[in-house]
Amino acid sequence: MKIKSVELRILQLPLVRPFRTSFGIEYNRDLLLMKVSTHEGVDGWAECVAMIEPLYSPEYMSGAQDVIERFLLPRLFAAGDVRAEDLAGLFRPILGHQMAKSTLETAILDAQLKLEGKSFASYLGSSKKEIDCGVSVGIAPSIDALVEEVSQYVSDGYRRIKLKIEHGWNIEPVSVIRGLWPNIPLQVDANQAFSRDDFGLLKKLDPFNLLLIEQPLDEHDVLGHAMLAAEVDTPICLDESITSFESARDALALKATTVINIKPGRVGGYLESVKIHDLCVENDIPVWCGGMIETGIGRAANVALASLPGFTLPGDTSASSRFFTRDITNPFVMVDGRLTVPTGPGIGVDIDLDFVDEITSAKKVILAS
Numbered sequence: 049m050k051i052k053s054v055e056l057r058i059l060q061l062p063l064v065r066p067f068r069t070s071f072g073i074e075y076n077r078d079l080l081l082m083k084v085s086t087h088e089g090v091d092g093w094a095e096c097v098a099m100i101e102p103l104y105s106p107e108y109m110s111g112a113q114d115v116i117e118r119f120l121l122p123r124l125f126a127a128g129d130v131r132a133e134d135l136a137g138l139f140r141p142i143l144g145h146q147m148a149k150s151t152l153e154t155a156i157l158d159a160q161l162k163l164e165g166k167s168f169a170s171y172l173g174s175s176k177k178e179i180d181c182g183v184s185v186g187i188a189p190s191i192d193a194l195v196e197e198v199s200q201y202v203s204d205g206y207r208r209i210k211l212k213i214e215h216g217w218n219i220e221p222v223s224v225i226r227g228l229w230p231n232i233p234l235q236v237d238a239n240q241a242f243s244r245d246d247f248g249l250l251k252k253l254d255p256f257n258l259l260l261i262e263q264p265l266d267e268h269d270v271l272g273h274a275m276l277a278a279e280v281d282t283p284i285c286l287d288e289s290i291t292s293f294e295s296a297r298d299a300l301a302l303k304a305t306t307v308i309n310i311k312p313g314r315v316g317g318y319l320e321s322v323k324i325h326d327l328c329v330e331n332d333i334p335v336w337c338g339g340m341i342e343t344g345i346g347r348a349a350n351v352a353l354a355s356l357p358g359f360t361l362p363g364d365t366s367a368s369s370r371f372f373t374r375d376i377t378n379p380f381v382m383v384d385g386r387l388t389v390p391t392g393p394g395i396g397v398d399i400d401l402d403f404v405d406e407i408t409s410a411k412k413v414i415l416a417s
């Protein structure tokens with residue numbers, strides 16, 4: 049395929065309720081959206097999962113845009129005829145910036161698959177029709193507010209609940225939710241809030257029959273996670289620490305993780321995600337698909353990925369309504385705790401261009417020549 053132009057937009061999409069994680073971080077959804085137009089006449093779409101500030105990962109939205117414009121697009125345009133499979137090699141000299149690279153690879157893959165009339169799911173290697181959904185619950189202002197929010201999700205039909213935890217918000221919320229719903233699949237996510245001094249506290253989570261504790265320690269403390277895994281009975285699952293196939297392979301070898309959360313943006317794209325998935329399948333390690341408050345564009349691709357056979361745990365692949373009153377695509381609607389895997393060509397969703405225009409605050413088109 050030959051790329052004609054790349055359009056970048058900044059959108060502001062309001063959230064239905066604040067989403068708070070450890071260290072008092074509250075996220076909104078300003079979004080970098082990409083459209084790649086090709087000489088073959090098809091367009092490919094993708095969203096960048098980097099947040100507006102570097103609080104979840106070192107990447108941030110305007111930094112990702114800068115890397116895309118200054119370092120990735122010149123290499124892409126110089127390469128001439130490209131396929132999505134070529135991009136990892138093409139971008140190899142540019143270090144890091146997985147979310148920026150993933151955006152471009154995904155948009156090109158969307159265009160390529162549209163041209164070939166193939167869906168994301170069938171290209172990635174799946175034929176499953178639906179996936180089980182979990183939901184991620186932010187740190188609530190009070191236990192009562194948490195119970196109210198979780199009750200809503202349970203009645204919506206979510207098949208797994210994930211609670212964010214941090215210092216001062218850990219054993220009590222877990223104990224209350226487990227007490228109210230003794231059988232619901234439940235897990236926690238610390239987003240690196242704890243340290244090697246907190247093993248005693250984290251051990252207190254063992255009686256609650258949790259599926260896993262996600263990223264309790266600093267993303268660079270892989271050995272610390274291995275030490276913690278030897279102390280607690282609850283499985284440890286790495287998220288932020290896994291930024292590539294190699295980091296997944298090493299974390300598994302160190303026994304720092306026995307479950308892996310795959311987020312395509314965090315690891316540089318869907319092709320790298322499939323490599324990590326395959327590694328985990330070979331090693332009998334369950335995987336699940338993480339979420340980054342994606343609109344229908346990113347959600348569609350995530351749902352396709354989550355339909356691969358190694359994704360044996362429900363992911364943070366919730367319905368569009370979990371975050372947005374109005375999505376920028378036809379919304380993902382959960383039925384009986386499941387989402388349907390799109391079967392149309394590419395990511396397989398329709399984009400509501402009028403609404404996209406309405407919430408666009410900046411737009412730029414970069415021509416290939």
Ligand code: NPG
Nearest residue numbers: 075104184239338339340341342364
């Ligand atoms: O369902 O899209 C979703 C959000 C899931 O909790 C979720 N994501 O750490 O995994 C995470 C967390 C997150 C998202 C953190 C965005 C920071 C930003």
